[in-house]
Amino acid sequence: MVTGELRRQVDKVWDAFWSGGIANPVEVIEQITYLLFIRRLDDLQLLAERKAARFGEEVENPVFPDGYDSDLPSRRPYRDLRWSVFTNYAPAEMFEVVSEHVFPWLRRLGAEGSSYARNMRDARFTIPTPALLTKVVDLLHEIPMEDRDTKGDIYEYMLSKLATSGTNGQFRTARHIIKLMVDLQRPRPDDLIIDPAVGTAGFLVAAEEYLRKHHPELWADAGSRAHFNGPMFTAYDSDAAMARIASMNMLLHGVENPTIERADALSEGHPGDDRYTLVLANPPFAGSLDQETVSKDLQKLVKTRKTELLFLVLMIRMLRNGGRAAVIVPEGVLFGSSNAHKAVRKLLIDDHKLDAVIKLPSGTFKPYTGVSTAILLFTKTSSGGTDRVWFYDVRADGMTLDDKRTPIEANDLPDVLARWQNLDAETARLRTDQSFFVPKQEIVDNGYDLSLNRYKEIEIEEVEHRSPVEILDELDALEVEIQDGLTRLREMLA
Template sequence: MVTGELKAQVDKVWNAFWSGGMANPVEVIEQITYLLFIRRLDELHTLAVNKANTTGKPLENPVFPEGLDHSGRTPRSYNDLRWSVFTNFGPDEMYAVIDDHVFPFLRQLGEEGSSYARNMKDARFTIPTANLLIKVVDLLNEIPMADRDTKGDIYEYMLSKLATSGTNGQFRTSRHIIKLMVDMVAPTPSDTIIDPAVGTGGFLMMAGEYLHDHHPEIWTDPKLREHYNTDMFTGFDSDAAMARIGSMNLLLHGIENPTMERADSLGETHPQDKQYSLVLANPPFAGSLDFEATSKELLQMVKTKKTELLFVAHIVRLLKNGGRAAIIVPDGVLFGSSNAHKQLRKMLVEEHKLDAVVKLPSGAFKPYTGVSTAILFFTKTSSGGTDMVWFYDVQADGFSLDDKRTKLEESHENNNFPDLLERWKSLSTSPELEQSRLPVEQSFMVSKEQIVKQDYDLSINRYKVSENKKVLHRDTKEILMELSELDSKFLSLIQNIEQELDNS
């Protein structure tokens, strides 16, 4: 967590952009991302040089080749494109090198190589002045970025500045909600994990952190480590800026070469040649949809223009048999009465294994939206398997449910997440307790038969029963006697006041 002096240093970077005339937080994050990527390229080149010097072998795979770069108005040495070099130039020279050479070099890298590089293929340099550039570069140089945890936390804090909703129903999912979902699905070192609406990469980042903390064998087994750094994590987003930002978020959290691409997950041209063992997602609740360009395979699964329904169907398609998913959906998905809503819910219950429905409080995604939401947990089987579905009614998530979303003092009344996680884990260790709970409690089980009887309605209020608490009332005669005494006292008081008035 970024606190104190480090937080103040990051705030200075943002304040520099804002005072320099750049007020769009996504654009600011993009420019910071480019600069951090440029800095990372220099670090990789330095590592290659140091390895060559240590082994006495020729330099292998240098980031910056020898010779001159002719992409700008005047040729420059490729060495000038390195962060450690151009940061020593004066403001005007640094600005010219970055604008004329470094950014064209980034776009050139995007033609081949890692997904990090590919996400730079349309990189645009939009910092307006040399003075702002040198101020930002100096401030970034002052921020310690050597430690994996520190630089990851710093970037996450920068991402928290994205306080406005995106154009297609996108918004940044609160990290404590992501952590809950990741803790519940408990990723393993053999998983392949995808977020088809990746945004800033929070789900993949948190899954990586879970594995880092719970599976130390990854760092001692070369095959597991290679899998972690390459094949384990995949993210797609229709917004190129989000793909870039998500890439950098994973890079700064120590994931070396995941697949992070710009792609429309619902589109006909989206690559569908791979399936995954785990999906984590908070897809857009609403947004523009080109019906003609939408995948025909998806429309065969559920014919609708509602993106939230299409994303759930897409996630089913992405999973291999035995794969599991945790996905945030608006409440309408749970009880919507259209044919598409019912068709989708029936598919989850009858063709696969619906594991749980976790109802979130209505303010969980403020200030972005007040839409009520829930988390669906299911396992793809293609052969059914739903027997009992676990429901949990979250009434508090540790933060105030107004637009400020202020962190509250820790207690069960203020935060149900620890209790939720404990009950969820008990389902696999001692399921009898959860199975015995009545539908008046915060969590309970509902049979498949009940769900079918309710036309596959998955809203918790359909099954939760309000508990009528017995209230003890005072005896009526006792109340009447007390009222009589009060009446007598009132009359006596009036008489005393009248006597006082007569004597005055």
């Protein structure tokens, strides 16, 4: 969480943009991201230079090589494009370097033909004056960005300021929920991971962090490293700004060439080629699309305009057999009575393997929405396999469930993960417990309803009350005492 002085520093940066004439919050986020990205590139090279100096070696594949950028008319040296250099220039010169040299170089930074190069083609520097650039640079200098967790918290806080968040069913996913979903599905070094509605790449960043922590053997094999830096990560987003931010975010986290494309995953030509092994996503929901724009292949499976149902079908198509998914859905998907709702649930349960329904508290996505949501965990089999479904009722996620979402001690998420990792012990749990299994046939008999309350049993505690006669006798005794007291009081006043 960003609190205290750090929060005030970030607010100062935000306020500087607004007072400087940039009022579009998406544009503010994008410009800040560019500057933080440029700063981070310089930090990475400084680390590489110190390491090389210790061992008396040359820096391998430097971001800022020696010499000049021949594509720029003034032949500025690459050194001038470094944050640690141009931020020491006078305002007018710094503005000229950033606008005329750094940004053209930034647009060409990615490998030719890479998704980064395609996304950054339209990157534009829109800070209007040297004075505003100088003020923003000075403020960013004061913000500590070395620690990865702090950097993530800062970025999350800035994203929370997006006034457009929550429109068209698009909500940011809190990092602790993302981490839970990644931990539940445990990415593997050979996985092909996709997020068809990537936003700022929160799920992909969490997946790469999981792999770094749990699979250090990745770096011992050239083939595994190449897989990690290339085909392992794929993502789509219909918003060009989000695709650019996601590309920079992944590159900042050390993934050199992921595939992040600006595209509507639900449209014709969608990426439903059944080759991925893991889907991690929180797709847009509570929105409707024009059926003319939706892929005909998806409409053959489910006739609907609801994005949450279309994305679920798309994700099933994306996975190869044996592939798994962790997906956030609005609670209406679990019990909706339309033909499309029932068809999607039937598809998951009968044709594939629905593993778990994890109900989240209704305030999980505040301040954007109070809609109740759930995490679905499923495995694509194309041959069924759902024998039973594990349900968990998350009542607390470590944060208050109001608009402020401040940390608290109550937190069921560690228990969710611990129980998921030891499901055999769950067979002894009762329907009155916080988690339990439900057999497939019972779900089928209930019209494929997946709402937790359909199967949970409420334990009624018996309370023994006193008899009415005893209570009336006590009231009579009290009445006598009151009358005696009033009589004595009148005698005292006489």
